[in-house]
Every structure is written in structure tokens, then in C-alpha cells.
Amino acid sequence: MSVPGIVAINTFREAVRDRVLYNLVFFALIMIGAAILVGQISIGIERLVIVNLGLTAISVFGLVMSIFIGVGLVYKEIEKRTLYTLLAKPIRRWQFLVGKYGGLLLTLTVNTFFMALGLAAALFYVGRTFVRSDALILVAIYFILLELALVTAIALFFSCFSTPMLSTLFTLGIYVTGVFATDIRNIAGFTSNGAIVYPTRFLYYVVPNFHNFNAIGLAAHGGQIPFALFWQNTAYAALYVALLLIASAAVFSYRNFK
Amino acid sequence: MSTPAIEIAGLTKDYKIGFWHRRRRRSLDNLTLQVEEGEIFGCLGPNGAGKTTTLKLLMGLIFPTSGTAHIRGRSIDDVEMHREIGYLPEQPYFYDYLTARELLDYYARFSDFSATERRERVEHYLAKVGLTTAGNLQLRKFSKGMLQRVGLAQAILHDPQVIFLDEPMSGLDPIGRREARDIILELKKKGRTVFFSTHILSDAEMLCDRVAVLHQGKLQGVGAPAEIVAIEAHTTEVFFEARNGHALAPCLIERATQTGKRYRIEVPEADLYPLMDQLRDCDARVLSVAPVRPTLEDYFFRLVDKSQAPSHAVEVRTK
Amino acid sequence: MSRPSQTRVVWTAVFALPLLFASVAALQTRIDAQTRKQSQTQEMLLLSSPTVVKKLSLGYDSLLADVYWTRVVQYYGERLVKGGADYDLLWPLLDITTTLDPKLVVAYRFGAIFLSLPHVPPGSNLVGGAGRTDLAVELVKRGIAANPENWVLDSDLGFLYYWQLKDYKNASAAYLDGSTKPKAPQWLKMMAARVAAKGGSFENSSLIWSEVYASTKNPQIQKLAWTMLRALRAQDDEMHLDELATAYRKRIGRYPTSTAELLNAGYLTKIPVDPAGHPYVFGAEGKSRLAPDSPVVIPPK
Numbered sequence: 001m002s003v004p005g006i007v008a009i010n011t012f013r014e015a016v017r018d019r020v021l022y023n024l025v026f027f028a029l030i031m032i033g034a035a036i037l038v039g040q041i042s043i044g045i046e047r048l049v050i051v052n053l054g055l056t057a058i059s060v061f062g063l064v065m066s067i068f069i070g071v072g073l074v075y076k077e078i079e080k081r082t083l084y085t086l087l088a089k090p091i092r093r094w095q096f097l098v099g100k101y102g103g104l105l106l107t108l109t110v111n112t113f114f115m116a117l118g119l120a121a122a123l124f125y126v127g128r129t130f131v132r133s134d135a136l137i138l139v140a141i142y143f144i145l146l147e148l149a150l151v152t153a154i155a156l157f158f159s160c161f162s163t164p165m166l167s168t169l170f171t172l173g174i175y176v177t178g179v180f181a182t183d184i185r186n187i188a189g190f191t192s193n194g195a196i197v198y199p200t201r202f203l204y205y206v207v208p209n210f211h212n213f214n215a216i217g218l219a220a221h222g223g224q225i226p227f228a229l230f231w232q233n234t235a236y237a238a239l240y241v242a243l244l245l246i247a248s249a250a251v252f253s254y255r256n257f258k
Numbered sequence: 259m260s261t262p263a264i265e266i267a268g269l270t271k272d273y274k275i276g277f278w279h280r281r282r283r284r285s286l287d288n289l290t291l292q293v294e295e296g297e298i299f300g301c302l303g304p305n306g307a308g309k310t311t312t313l314k315l316l317m318g319l320i321f322p323t324s325g326t327a328h329i330r331g332r333s334i335d336d337v338e339m340h341r342e343i344g345y346l347p348e349q350p351y352f353y354d355y356l357t358a359r360e361l362l363d364y365y366a367r368f369s370d371f372s373a374t375e376r377r378e379r380v381e382h383y384l385a386k387v388g389l390t391t392a393g394n395l396q397l398r399k400f401s402k403g404m405l406q407r408v409g410l411a412q413a414i415l416h417d418p419q420v421i422f423l424d425e426p427m428s429g430l431d432p433i434g435r436r437e438a439r440d441i442i443l444e445l446k447k448k449g450r451t452v453f454f455s456t457h458i459l460s461d462a463e464m465l466c467d468r469v470a471v472l473h474q475g476k477l478q479g480v481g482a483p484a485e486i487v488a489i490e491a492h493t494t495e496v497f498f499e500a501r502n503g504h505a506l507a508p509c510l511i512e513r514a515t516q517t518g519k520r521y522r523i524e525v526p527e528a529d530l531y532p533l534m535d536q537l538r539d540c541d542a543r544v545l546s547v548a549p550v551r552p553t554l555e556d557y558f559f560r561l562v563d564k565s566q567a568p569s570h571a572v573e574v575r576t577k
Numbered sequence: 578m579s580r581p582s583q584t585r586v587v588w589t590a591v592f593a594l595p596l597l598f599a600s601v602a603a604l605q606t607r608i609d610a611q612t613r614k615q616s617q618t619q620e621m622l623l624l625s626s627p628t629v630v631k632k633l634s635l636g637y638d639s640l641l642a643d644v645y646w647t648r649v650v651q652y653y654g655e656r657l658v659k660g661g662a663d664y665d666l667l668w669p670l671l672d673i674t675t676t677l678d679p680k681l682v683v684a685y686r687f688g689a690i691f692l693s694l695p696h697v698p699p700g701s702n703l704v705g706g707a708g709r710t711d712l713a714v715e716l717v718k719r720g721i722a723a724n725p726e727n728w729v730l731d732s733d734l735g736f737l738y739y740w741q742l743k744d745y746k747n748a749s750a751a752y753l754d755g756s757t758k759p760k761a762p763q764w765l766k767m768m769a770a771r772v773a774a775k776g777g778s779f780e781n782s783s784l785i786w787s788e789v790y791a792s793t794k795n796p797q798i799q800k801l802a803w804t805m806l807r808a809l810r811a812q813d814d815e816m817h818l819d820e821l822a823t824a825y826r827k828r829i830g831r832y833p834t835s836t837a838e839l840l841n842a843g844y845l846t847k848i849p850v851d852p853a854g855h856p857y858v859f860g861a862e863g864k865s866r867l868a869p870d871s872p873v874v875i876p877p878k
Contacts, residue, residue, distance in 0.1 A: 001367070003368065006364070006367045006368065010353070010356075010364050013355075013356070013360075014353055014354075014355055014356070017354075017355030017356075017396075018354075018355060041647050041650075042643065042646065042647060042650075043794050043795060043796065044683055044793070044794030044795060045643070045646075045681075045683055048643070048681075049643050052639045052640040052642075052643050053640055053643070055639075056637050056639070056640040059636075059637070060637075080351045081347060081349075081350070081351050082351060082352055082353055084314075084317070084319055084345070084347040084350075085345060085346075085347060085350065085352070085365070085409070085412060086365075087317065087318060087319055088317050088318075088340060088343065088344070088345035088422075089340055089365060089368040089369075090337055090338060090340040090341045090368055090369075091337070091340075091368060092337055176635065179635050179636050180632070183632070210636065211636065214636045216636075216637070216639045216640070217638070217639035217678060217680065220639055221680045223680075256319070256320040256321060257314070257319045257320060258320070
């Protein structure tokens with residue numbers, strides 16, 4: 001197995017043993033509650049509500065996990081000094097980073113997979129059959145995963161040099177900015193003042209645009225997702241993650257571990 | 259002349275401190291020394307002397323401000339060099355939720371062993387540090403001594419040529435210390451080089467072929483332990499008390515320090531027997547007679563006092 | 578901790594905790610009573626601007642729309658039970674809901690009906706609404722713009738023009754538009770023609786309300802449609818009875834005082850009953866009406 005792979009498996013194992021996957025219990029409770037109550041509260045739109053609730057929960061739980069675990073990925077190893085023994089082995093610093101990232105991504109994917117099963121079960125309970133438009137739900141989940149991969153990379157980057165509290169704030173800040181990315185771009189359209197147009201346009205292209213990945217409403221209503229968006233989003237996420245990992249490696253390679 | 263196991267040349271580490279990173283604190287100043295293959299080499303010094311800094315520089319955890327170092331001919335920048343070394347950091351801490359077996363297996367994976375060989379080695383070294391029964395216990399349940407032992411195991415599991423230990427005895431009970439000492443001696447017998455740092459003189463005396471003494475980031479001297487210790491003359495301390503009905507001579511009480519009923523006098527070796535005669539004359543009850551071992555702190559205290567390098571500093575020898 | 582102090586603390590907890598919880602609960606009811614006197618509007622809406630709400634939802638607007646939708650249903654249901662209430666918040670709530678999720682068709686449909694229903698006085702057992710047909714039309718038009726492939730909203734627009742506004746030209750146009758949309762049922766085209774030709778009639782109204790009933794799963798709308806259909810049926814019956822009464826008077830010389838007289842005179846073959854099974858009665862001047870104890874309710878024009 002490759003060196004990053006070894007680190008990744010260990011990171012995954014640590015997360016599981018740290019009872020991170022217990023969040024699935026809460027998710028299950030929410031979905032069960034929703035599946036049972038939705039008939040009373042929202043007649044006629046049961047499937048819609050279940051899909052909305054399920055996808056939103058997958059997104060929110062996933063975000064919480066990627067931020068809170070992500071900001072500790074590197075920091076914890078430095079704090080606890082487990083990194084010291086590790087770096088004495090034949091492992092390059094960037095391999096360590098990629099491994100930590102991969103491990104958390106694996107954890108998120110496994111977690112999301114089980115949530116998807118839960119969502120399917122709730123849908124089945126409410127709707128009895130699966131229709132072809134349900135494949136859209138899978139696409140929406142895939143987009144959420146891409147989003148999580150991006151957020152994790154951002155959190156990892158900050159984890160390389162900042163404390164968890166600050167890293168959380170920065171990562172959250174970038175995420176929220178990214179959600180409003182389109183609005184930022186639109187500000188540039190309202191004014192011809194160069195002092196505002198150029199910085200906002202720059203900000204728009206620098207901050208990741210998370211709106212691209214939002215397909216919850218589309219999946220809930222069974223709309224259409226153009227195939228081009230599928231590979232475009234994948235490429236966007238991959239490029240951005242690569243960018244962040246390289247930046248993280250650069251920062252990390254300079255650090256002195258006191 | 260064969261390549262030294264460890265070759266350090268002018269290694270210096272400055273830290274920028276202060277709010278604007280203007281001032282510098284030099285934690286290691288121009289360290290030059292060589293360690294030969296098969297030596298047990300001790301790095302002595304009080305806390306803050308630069309011992310841990312040296313080890314971290316060699317491990318690549320921090321980067322030198324200037325100077326170089328080579329281990330078995332390979333620069334410390336070379337990642338491949340790490341295949342041949344093992345490292346036990348100070349007060350090690352490991353992943354909470356792994357068991358000892360899993361931890362050793364994890365670290366072993368970074369070396370090229372087959373799965374079977376890896377398993378065998380893990381068991382072998384677990385046994386060697388006396389943790390076989392605790393092998394499946396999660397590390398968060400380990401005591402400090404147990405962590406130290408598993409740390410030692412991971413440092414030697416892949417049979418490295420050069421082993422670096424930072425305060426290897428800390429946290430160990432006397433049995434553990436004995437076992438650790440045995441392991442270090444065994445490594446030497448196999449021809450491995452051991453470089454360890456400590457502030458406990460007796461360990462260095464017992465184990466090391468040579469020691470380096472650091473103080474305030476500077477190398478004070480290198481040589482065999484006995485030579486360094488021999489700098490100071492020995493004194494003896496005597497504890498005594500008055501026997502019922504017999505008073506002690508006033509001159510004795512003057513020279514002594516008193517705690518409750520007990521008195522203590524420290525005398526140079528030459529004056530020991532005259533003192534014993536005096537005590538016998540007063541019919542005092544002698545509680546103990548023991549030589550005062552100089553600690554390293556004493557050595558350095560006097561070193562600073564003298565405000566010059568000790569005249570007995572031994573230069574680096576070449577074989 | 579030694580054993581005695583442990584038991585002391587535990588026993589204190591056993592007694593103190595329920596007491597404290599009870600006090601907190603009692604205090605909460607006091608606070609609730611206080612705040613109830615203050616404006617409830619803000620609390621219900623949380624924020625009054627739909628765009629602000631949408632922005633603050635951070636991309637989770639789809640789910641938030643569902644949350645607001647349940648509030649709409651709850652808000653209306655509460656007031657319906659109370660009777661005679663105003664529905665001031667119905668429009669803002671629906672506005673926010675449909676801004677958050679423009680594809681939430683049930684919201685437009687709900688608004689079409691309950692925004693346009695007139696106010697009813699307190700004590701009336703009629704189903705009331707916000708009395709704002711203008712807002713209802715605006716809402717449904719927004720819905721059509723956001724869901725151009727959905728024929729249901731066109732039929733709702735047609736309903737509004739027909740039933741509330743008596744604008745038969747626009748009603749017919751709406752039904753015609755709807756009939757061109759995918760999977761549109763046949764009756765839309767038929768309705769467009771009927772309304773264009775005949776305008777308002779009991780038949781057209783009954784057909785429209787039947788379709789409203791059939792096309793929804795919302796129990797409040799279903800109940801309303803069912804009430805309307807019964808009322809229409811009763812109005813139709815009354816109209817016929819009035820005609821018979823006029824004919825009776827022409828022949829006999831006075832208005833009938835009961836349907837039995839009509840029966841004996843051969844104008845009826847059996848005693849007519851309203852959709853609830855109660856026989857019709859005659860008032861003065863030969864005007865038939867429902868029996869006083871009949872549950873059927875005819876909304877005022």
C-alpha cells in the first residue's frame with residue numbers, strides 16, 4: 001500500500017473508534033421520525049419533504065463532520081505529538097497530509113453511504129416504490145460529497161498552521177462566502193465603481209462557489225440535471241482540492257514543530 | 259576510517275521570539291560532534307540545554323538555522339535516511355484508540371516487511387518490552403510507563419541501525435529502567451548505535467561509551483562519563499543524633515545542619531575519619547554515612563561559577 | 578468523594594430537581610402569557626422579507642420552504658377552528674414559502690383558494706379566507722411562471738377568474754392555456770369552451786369545484802370543495818323549486834307553503850331533499866330555502 005494510503009486507513013480507523021459514526025444514530029432517528037410524522041403534517045408532498053429533509057441532513061451532518069474533524073486533522077497530531085514519531089519514519093510531509101485528507105474523505109464517504117441507505121428506506125416507507133427520478137437523489141448526494149471534499153480540504157489547509165477555534169471560523173467563513181458567491185458576483189454588476197468591481201470579481205473567482213453543488217431542490221422536485229454539470233462539478237472540486245493540498249503541503253513543509 | 263554513524267557539523271538553531279519576531283534566542287550553538295558505529299552515546303545537560311533540540315533537528319522536525327548533519331553518510335534532509343533510524347520522543351503519546359498491537363503494526367507498515375514478518379516482529383517486540391498481555395488494550399488506557407515501553411518497541415521494531423532516544427527512562431519504574439537498560443545493551447551487542455539524551459547521570463555512567471555535555475545550547479565537553487564526573491571531588495555526608503544522656507560536642511553542632519533531632523555534616527573524603535573519631539568521642543549515634551554524588555546541576559552550577567570552560571574538557575577523539 | 582457526601586448530593590438532587598423543573602415550567606407559562614399580549618406577527622414570520630429569508634437559508638431553502646409550508650397549514654387551521662379570525666399573515670407566509678421554493682405547487686394552490694375566499698363574520702360556520710383575490714391571482718401567476726409545464730396552476734387561475742372575479746373571458750383563456758400543457762386532462766379544453774359560451778352557471782361551477790376536489794390531497798381544500806358542491810346543488814334545487822312555486826302560483830293563485838303541496842299538485846314526484854338529506858321548506862313569497870336544521874351552508878354572494 002502507498003504511504004498516504006497507510007496514513008489514510010489509520011485516520012479512518014481513528015475516526016471510527018472515536019465514535020464519529022454515531023452521528024448516524026441521530027440521522028436515523030430524524031429520518032424515522034420524519035417518515036412517520038410526514039403523513040400527518042404535509043399531506044400530498046411526503047416524498048418531497050423526505051427528500052428535502054434527508055438531503056439537507058446529509059449535507060449539514062457532513063459539513064459539521066468535515067469542519068470539526070478537518071480542523072483537527074493536523075493540529076491534533078502536532079498537539080499530541082503523535083506526529084513526531086511518524087515523521088521519523090520514511091514518510092514525506094506531503095504524503096502525511098494527503099493521507100490524513102484521504103482518511104477523512106473516506107470517513108465522510110462511508111458516513112454518507114449509510115445515510116443514503118437510510119434516506120432510501122424512509123422513501124420506501126413513504127412512497128412504496130422507486131421511480132426513475134430517484135436517480136437524481138443519488139446525483140444530489142454525489143454533489144454533496146464533492147462539496148464536503150472541498151470543505152475538508154479547506155479545513156485541512158487551516159489545520160496546518162492554525163488552532164482549531166480559528167480554523168473553524170475561517171473555514172465556516174469561507175463556506176458561507178462561497179454559498180453567497182453568486183451574490184458577490186452580482187454586486188459587481190450593480191456598480192461601475194472600479195474599487196468595488198475588481199475586488200468583488202476577484203473574490204468571486206477565488207472563493208469556491210458552493211452554489212454549484214446544490215441540487216437538493218432539483219432532486220426533491222425531480223427536475224433535470226444536465227450531464228455537463230456532472231463532470232464540470234467533479235473537475236471543479238478536484239482542481240480546487242489539488243490546489244488546497246499543494247498549498248497545505250507548502251505551508252506544512254516550513255513548519256518547525258517545537 | 260569508517261563513516262561515523264552520526265556526524266554533526268556546526269549545527270545551529272535560532273528561534274525568533276518577541277512580538278515582531280525581532281529578537282533571537284539561540285537554542286543550539288554551533289554543535290559539532292561525531293558518534294561512531296556501535297557506540298552508546300549519551301547527550302547530557304540540564305533542562306533547556308538543547309538536547310531535545312538536537313534530536314528534533316536530526317529527525318527533521320525542526321530545521322537548522324545553519325550547519326549540517328549526516329546519519330550513516332546520508333543528510334538529514336534525505337527521507338530515505340529514516341529507513342535506518344528509530345526514534346523515541348520525549349514523553350511519547352500515541353493514538354488514543356489504537357491498541358498496542360495496532361500501533362506497532364501501523365508503524366511497521368512504513369518499512370518493507372511482508373505481512374507475516376510484520377506480525378512476527380510485532381509480537382516479538384511486544385514481548386521484549388513486556389507488553390504481550392496488554393497488546394490488545396487501547397493506548398488511552400496505558401500508564402506512562404507502558405507508553406514509554408511501547409514507544410521503545412516502535413523505535414526498534416524495524417531493526418534500525420541508529421536509534422535515537424529522548425529521555426528513555428522517564429516514567430519507568432525500577433524494573434522498567436532495568437529492562438530498558440538491558441535492551442540498550444542488547445542493541446549495542448548487535449552492533450547498533452544508540453544516541454540518547456538524559457539528565458540523569460547514573461544512567462549515562464552505566465550505559466554510555468561516551469557522553470556529550472550540553473549547557474545553554476553549547477557543547478561543554480565530550481568524553482567517557484568517568485572523565486567528566488571525575489572533575490569534582492567526592493564528599494561524604496554523615497547523619498547522626500545524640501544518644502540519651504550524652505551531649506554532643508558544641509563544635510560538632512556548629513558545623514552541622516539540624517533537622518529535628520538529626521544532624522548532618524558534609525566533609526571531604528580526607529576528613530571523614532577524623533569526624534568519625536569526634537562522633538565516637540561523644541558517643542553519638544551514627545545514622546548513615548554515604549558519599550555525595552555530584553549531580554549534573556551541581557556540576558554546571560560550579561561551571562557557571564567558575565566562569566570559564568572546565569579545564570578538564572576533553573576534545574573529540576578520532577579512532 | 579466519600580460515601581456520605583455522595584448520598585447527600587444525590588438525595589438533594591432527587592428532591593430539588595423535580596421542584597426546580599416544576600418552577601421553571603410554571604414560570605414559562607407566566608412568560609408565555611405575558612408575550613401573548615405582545616404582537617405575534619413578528620414571531621410567526623421571524624423575518625418578513627422573503628429574499629432575506631432565502632439568503633439566510635444558506636442553500637437549504639428547499640427544506641425551509643417545507644417548514645414554512647407546514648406553518649401555513651397550521652396557521653390557517655388554527656384560525657379556522659377559532660372562527661371569524663382574520664388571515665393577515667397568510668399572504669406573507671405564502672410569499673416566503675414560494676420564494677424559498679418556487680416549485681412548491683401545493684403552496685400556490687392553497688393560496689389560490691384560501692387567499693381569495695371572503696372574510697366571514699364571527700360565529701359563522703362558513704369557511705373563510707383572507708379575502709384578497711388580487712393577491713391570490715398574483716401568487717398563482719407567479720406559480721405559473723415558475724412552473725410553466727404544470728397545467729394544474731392554470732386551472733387554479735381559471736378558477737379564480739371564474740368563481741371570485743366573474744371574469745369569464747380571462748377564465749376561459751386560463752383554461753385554454755392550461756390545456757396546451759403536457760399531460761393536461763381533457764376537461765380543461767372543455768371548460769374553456771363552456772365558460773366562453775355560457776359564463777357562470779351551476780353546471781360549470783359544479784364541474785370546476787369537482788375538479789378542485791379531485792385534483793388535491795389537501796383535506797382542508799377537499800372539505801371546502803365538498804361544502805361548495807353541496808351548496809351549489811342546494812342552490813340549484815332552490816332555483817328549480819322557486820320556478821315551480823311561480824308556476825304553482827300562476828295556476829293555483831298563491832305561493833305554496835311546503836313542498837308537499839307541490840307534490841300533491843303534481844309538480845314533483847317526490848319530496849325533494851337537500852344534499853344532507855333534509856327536506857326543503859318554503860318561506861314567504863314562494864322562496865324555497867334549506868331546512869333550519871340542515872348542515873348544508875350556502876355562502877353569501
